[in-house]
Amino acid sequence: MSSAGKHKVTLLAGGVGGAKMAEGLAALPDVALSVIGNVADDDNFHGLWVSPDIDTLTYSLGNVIDRNQGWGVADEGHRALETLNKLGADTWMSLGDRDFGLHIYRTMRRRRGDRPSDIARDVARAFGVAAEIVLPTDDTVQTRVRTDAGWLSFQEYFVRERCAPEVRELAFEGLGQARPTPGALEAVRAADLIVIAPSNPLVSIAPILGVPGIADAVQASAAPKIAVSPFIAGKVVKGPADRMMQALGERADAIGVARRYRGLAASLFIDHADAALGGAIRAEGLEPVCSRILMQTQEDKARLAREIVDLAFAPAHLEANA
Amino acid sequence: MSSAGKHKVTLLAGGVGGAKMAEGLAALPDVALSVIGNVADDDNFHGLWVSPDIDTLTYSLGNVIDRNQGWGVADEGHRALETLNKLGADTWMSLGDRDFGLHIYRTMRRRRGDRPSDIARDVARAFGVAAEIVLPTDDTVQTRVRTDAGWLSFQEYFVRERCAPEVRELAFEGLGQARPTPGALEAVRAADLIVIAPSNPLVSIAPILGVPGIADAVQASAAPKIAVSPFIAGKVVKGPADRMMQALGERADAIGVARRYRGLAASLFIDHADAALGGAIRAEGLEPVCSRILMQTQEDKARLAREIVDLAFAPAHLEANA
Numbered sequence: 001m002s003s004a005g006k007h008k009v010t011l012l013a014g015g016v017g018g019a020k021m022a023e024g025l026a027a028l029p030d031v032a033l034s035v036i037g038n039v040a041d042d043d044n045f046h047g048l049w050v051s052p053d054i055d056t057l058t059y060s061l062g063n064v065i066d067r068n069q070g071w072g073v074a075d076e077g078h079r080a081l082e083t084l085n086k087l088g089a090d091t092w093m094s095l096g097d098r099d100f101g102l103h104i105y106r107t108m109r110r111r112r113g114d115r116p117s118d119i120a121r122d123v124a125r126a127f128g129v130a131a132e133i134v135l136p137t138d139d140t141v142q143t144r145v146r147t148d149a150g151w152l153s154f155q156e157y158f159v160r161e162r163c164a165p166e167v168r169e170l171a172f173e174g175l176g177q178a179r180p181t182p183g184a185l186e187a188v189r190a191a192d193l194i195v196i197a198p199s200n201p202l203v204s205i206a207p208i209l210g211v212p213g214i215a216d217a218v219q220a221s222a223a224p225k226i227a228v229s230p231f232i233a234g235k236v237v238k239g240p241a242d243r244m245m246q247a248l249g250e251r252a253d254a255i256g257v258a259r260r261y262r263g264l265a266a267s268l269f270i271d272h273a274d275a276a277l278g279g280a281i282r283a284e285g286l287e288p289v290c291s292r293i294l295m296q297t298q299e300d301k302a303r304l305a306r307e308i309v310d311l312a313f314a315p316a317h318l319e320a321n322a
Numbered sequence: 323m324s325s326a327g328k329h330k331v332t333l334l335a336g337g338v339g340g341a342k343m344a345e346g347l348a349a350l351p352d353v354a355l356s357v358i359g360n361v362a363d364d365d366n367f368h369g370l371w372v373s374p375d376i377d378t379l380t381y382s383l384g385n386v387i388d389r390n391q392g393w394g395v396a397d398e399g400h401r402a403l404e405t406l407n408k409l410g411a412d413t414w415m416s417l418g419d420r421d422f423g424l425h426i427y428r429t430m431r432r433r434r435g436d437r438p439s440d441i442a443r444d445v446a447r448a449f450g451v452a453a454e455i456v457l458p459t460d461d462t463v464q465t466r467v468r469t470d471a472g473w474l475s476f477q478e479y480f481v482r483e484r485c486a487p488e489v490r491e492l493a494f495e496g497l498g499q500a501r502p503t504p505g506a507l508e509a510v511r512a513a514d515l516i517v518i519a520p521s522n523p524l525v526s527i528a529p530i531l532g533v534p535g536i537a538d539a540v541q542a543s544a545a546p547k548i549a550v551s552p553f554i555a556g557k558v559v560k561g562p563a564d565r566m567m568q569a570l571g572e573r574a575d576a577i578g579v580a581r582r583y584r585g586l587a588a589s590l591f592i593d594h595a596d597a598a599l600g601g602a603i604r605a606e607g608l609e610p611v612c613s614r615i616l617m618q619t620q621e622d623k624a625r626l627a628r629e630i631v632d633l634a635f636a637p638a639h640l641e642a643n644a
Contacts, residue, residue, distance in 0.1 A: 047430030077399045083423025087448045089430075097419040101405025104422070108369030108411075126409045 006032040007313060010191035012218075014038030014053045014204020016070040016238050017230050017295075019060035021197035024301030026061055026131050028309060033131035034187040035061075036214075038199070039116070040143040040172055040207035043155050045093050046084060048103040049110055052155070053204065054120050054133065055102060062127030070238065073098040092160040117181045134187050136211045137178040143203050144171045154203065163240035167247045172207050180213040188217040193312040194265075196227035198293060200241040201260040202248070209264065218264050224312040227265035227286070228293055228304070229254040233273040237294065253277065258284035267311060269293055269304070328354040329635060332513035334540075336360030336375045336526025338392040338560050339552050339617075341382035343519035346623030348383055348453050350631060355453035356509040357383075358536075360521070361438070362465040362494055362529035365477050367415050368406060370425040371432055374477070375526065376442050376455065377424060384449030386420075392560065395420040414482040439503045456509050458533045459500040465525050466493040476525065485562035489569045494529045502535040510539040515634040516587075518549035520615060522563040523582040524570070531586065540586050546634040549587035549608070550615060550626070551576040555595040559616065575599065580606035589633060591615055591626070 009031045013022050015038070022035045038053040052071070059065040059073055066072045076096035085091040095103065102123065109119045117135040124133040143154040147165035157163065188194065199205050209215040218225065234253045236242045245252040251259065254270045258281040261268065268286040270277060271293045278288040289311060295301045331353045335344050337360070344357045360375040374393070381387040381395055388394045398418035407413040417425065424445065431441045439457040446455040465476040469487035479485065510516065521527050531537040540547065556575045558564045567574040573581065576592040580603040583590065590608040592599060593615045600610040611633060617623045 046426045047433055048426065073405075075401075077401050077419055079397075079399050079419035080402060080423035080426065083395075083420045084427055087424070087427045087445060089427060097399055097401035097422070098405045100419070100422060100426070101402035102409070104368045104370065104402065104426070105406055105409045105411060111369055123409060 006030055007309060008032050008034070008190055008192045009195060009309065010034045010036065010187045010193070011195045011197055012036050012199075012205055012208050013057065013197035014041070014199040014208065016056060017236075018053070018197040018199040018204060019056045019065070019070075020295040020301050021195065021199075021228060021305065022057055022131065023060050023298065024295065024303075024305030025195065025309070027298065027302040028305055031305070031309060034134055034191070035131055036134045036136050036184050036187055036208055037120075038204045038208055039135055039137065040141045040175070040203065041154050041158075042140070042142065043153055045095060045103070046089055048100070048107045050093070050095065050103050051106065051116075051120070054135070055099070057133055058120075058124050058127050058129060061124070061129040061131055061133070064127065072096055093155055094159070117183055132183075132187065134183045135181055136184045136208045136214055138181055139174055139178040141172055141174045141178050141207055141211070143207060144173055145169075146171070158240070163243065167240075167244050170202060170206075170244075170248070172210060175207060175210045176212070178211045180211045180217075184211070184214060185217050188214065188221055191221060191223045193309065194218060194221055194223050194225045195308055196225075196261060196265055198228040198230040198237075198295075200230060200236070200239055200244070201257055202241065202244050205260075215264065224267075225265045226267045226269065226289075226308050226311060227257065227261045228269040228308070229257045229271070229274070231257060231274070232271040232294060254288075255280045255284065258286045261286065269308065328352055329631060330354050330356070330512055330514045331517060331631065332356045332358065332509045332515070333517045333519055334358050334521075334527055334530050335379065335519035336363070336521040336530065338378060340375070340519040340521040340526060341378045341387070341392075342617040342623050343517065343521075343550060343627065344379055344453065345382050345620065346617065346625075346627030347517065347631070349620065349624040350627055353627070353631060356456055356513070357453055358456045358458050358506050358509055358530055359442075360526045360530055361457055361459065362463045362497070362525065363476050363480075364462070364464065365475055367417060367425070368411055370422070370429045372415070372417065372425050373428065373438075373442070376457070377421070379455050380442075380446050380449050380451060383446070383451040383453055383455070386449065394418055415477055416481070439505055443505075454505075454509065456505045457503055458506045458530045458536055460503055461496055461500040463494055463496045463500050463529055463533070465529060466495055467491075468493070480562070485565065489562075489566050492524060492528075492566075492570070494532060497529060497532045498534070500533045502533045502539075506533070506536060507539050510536065510543055513543060513545045515631065516540055516543055516545050516547045517630055518547075518583060518587055520550040520552040520559075520617075522552060522558070522561055522566070523579055524563065524566050527582070537586065546589070547587045548589045548591065548611075548630050548633060549579065549583045550591040550630070551579045551593070551596070553579060553596070554593040554616060576610075577602045577606065580608045583608065591630065
């Protein structure tokens with residue numbers, strides 16, 4: 001526990017699952033949360049720099065997220081996009097008016113030469129986010145998805161094509177040359193607990209850990225390290241992780257996740273439905289922890305977060321309640 | 323009359339008065355209209371290039387203008403601006419969401435290297451505008467207003483300060499070096515009739531005529547040239563032209579307008595209320611034409627436009643109806 005009386009928890013998170021886990025941890029009064037988000041989904045739309053994963057974190061933690069769809073802002077309009085559509089622009093990427101305000105602001109500051117991580121921090125503060133939102137790198141890293149129709153940007157694959165094409169290969173443009181931000185390294189180094197969110201291991205967590213220096217820092221940390229499986233009975237709650245893992249020859253289940261996080265996490269929260277996989281997960285070197293990992297309500301999120309934090313700092317208490 | 327059987331009318335226009343005159347001329351079935359708009363009100367907001375006068379033309383001629391306020395788009399929202407405000411940006415310039423869509427598009431194309439005049443033409447077409455909207459220059463020209471508090475950009479003076487400060491001096495940054503667009507020169511050269519709209523002579527018309535080559539082209543044209551006074555009984559319908567003309571030592575009435583357009587227009591439409599100024603206007607070398615020049619309804623606009631076109635091409639008919 002830190003001197004401020006709170007556990008410093010650093011979460012690696014991407015996508016909607018990552019944002020939900022962040023909300024759960026942020027709800028715990030004894031946790032000081034830093035979230036290292038994923039920037040590899042970022043892309044340029046209409047000349048504006050859009051950062052979907054970071055914005056989902058900000059909107060979720062700022063409590064302005066559209067809770068029906070899990071992303072975007074509540075009370076959103078689409079007038080700007082209607083104009084762009086009228087003008088013949090490609091508008092398959094659903095960008096709302098409130099959302100556009102943020103993209104305009106981010107782009108203005110990037111053009112001014114401000115560091116993306118500083119912009120993300122300022123945006124989070126303006127949205128009243130108490131947690132630190134940290135970028136893994138200030139360099140541009142972009143996920144590319146090879147399909148039978150060629151290489152797509154992540155948003156082309158994810159939004160325009162609705163994950164329909166089979167994924168043949170993933171690449172992360174710029175990842176090998178990316179430099180970690182001091183903030184990300186410090187968030188890992190200073191953490192009392194490192195959590196890997198139930199995000200897509202391939203396109204949310206891999207491009208965070210792949211920034212040179214970050215996986216090393218996680219491995220070097222003496223803090224407890226706990227991952228949460230995004231799979232429940234071989235399916236993910238949202239997104240294409242199951243089909244992607246399968247298509248790329250990995251196991252599309254909690255065992256596949258354990259293989260991915262071997263050496264990076266000591267424990268893996270899995271769903272009760274996957275209890276039978278416990279032995280195989282242990283064989284991968286991770287300690288399975290059975291729980292209810294589906295996060296539908298704010299209570300679900302906080303309860304799972306509580307269990308994770310208690311496993312790290314009060315395991316006896318957790319077992320007593322189990 | 324052109325080979326297409328229509329009078330080629332070229333209108334010099336800025337502001338709301340300019341857009342109304344454009345609407346009137348566009349409503350005439352025997353007119354093929356080109357409007358040379360004003361770009362000196364353009365400015366950068368939040369990293370986006372905003373072109374208020376050109377957009378007012380486009381929205382008016384595209385029939386999506388907010389008819390209550392005379393500018394901006396109907397059914398507009400302000401969610402993007404709310405986000406920008408939340409992020410601490412200066413949001414005194416009222417930019418709507420539909421409007422933002424256009425600014426995003428324009429900025430994207432400008433950054434791509436497209437000519438502003440090509441962008442304006444494409445935007446007008448996308449909005450279903452039949453008239454040609456022509457930029458006087460593709461170079462950046464910006465009106466600066468000196469007040470007792472120092473130099474302001476035009477929008478700072480006009481929107482942020484609501485025209486409250488006394489105007490001590492006007493300057494047009496970039497005007498001396500601006501090159502006219504081929505489209506503007508051609509619109510003047512090919513015109514069967516040149517009309518100067520009831521716009522602010524100082525900040526709407528002057529920066530059009532001031533683009534090197536444009537005033538010369540107007541003077542060289544053998545077409546009839548007709549101006550419309552923005553003043554009615556020493557007051558303008560909208561905007562600061564009256565106070566500006568006065569502050570800068572010019573006459574704030576139709577005589578002041580006549581002095582401005584001497585050698586550029588042969589006739590000046592004035593309101594019946596200003597009939598007594600006819601002699602002084604004639605003394606300035608312009609033929610006064612008394613009419614009802616206030617344009618409130620679409621009928622007002624078309625009727626005034628009809629009178630202007632008839633004065634040029636069927637003066638006998640006009641007199642017979644007078």
